[in-house]
């Protein structure tokens with residue numbers, strides 16, 4: 275039997291923090307016992323692997339190419355890196371589609387995003403790891419590609435339409451709650467609809483959070499648990515317990 279973890283932050287950009295040792299200490303002091311570190315390009319993916327190598331059992335690595343970086347990335351180089359390293363990771367991520375960027379208005383760029391996602395999902399399917407998927411303003415296309423790939427997935431920070439949420443849930447996937455569950459109408463609607471058994475919690479830190487008045491840190495995931503509990507009328511202890519088991523099950527940690 276492993277230790278009974280309290281809370282897992284399921285999506286953090288650890289390359290955004292100068293001192294992972296401090297982040298780990300603050301997190302553990304706050305009741306956060308594990309952090310999944312995602313990468314958005316080769317450099318940040320290497321950082322996730324490096325930090326996870328220093329603190330195995332606390333930081334868990336994921337590697338990927340974020341849709342913001344598809345034009346800057348050499349796909350064959352990224353594929354080679356991910357093929358080589360994904361076996362040592364808990365997930366492919368952060369990967370996905372995002373049609374909301376100014377540069378993503380063109381059909382060609384969107385097609386390129388889908389091509390990159392499709393190729394990386396194929397690798398994840400071969401290796402047998404789940405994906406942490408970004409899907410802003412491209413919810414249906416992202417879902418279709420993930421379904422076709424056969425990989426398990428969490429639709430991270432999902433705040434898209436509720437009918438697409440139901441397709442995500444019907445396919446057996448997870449959605450994650452972020453600090454936005456405290457203030458965003460879209461995120462709250464999603465979290466009211468999604469059963470707790472299909473929900474993970476995360477911070478996507480570091481990002482500036484208006485309600486906090488500062489950049490987020492992984493320990494802010496405790497506030498996500500509290501906000502989710504209040505929204506759903508549940509005990510925060512139960513929300514922590516179930517979302518932690520969900521993360522353990524998806525990432526096999």
Ligand SMILES: [Zn+2]
Pocket residue numbers: 285287312368478
């Ligand atoms: Zn992210």
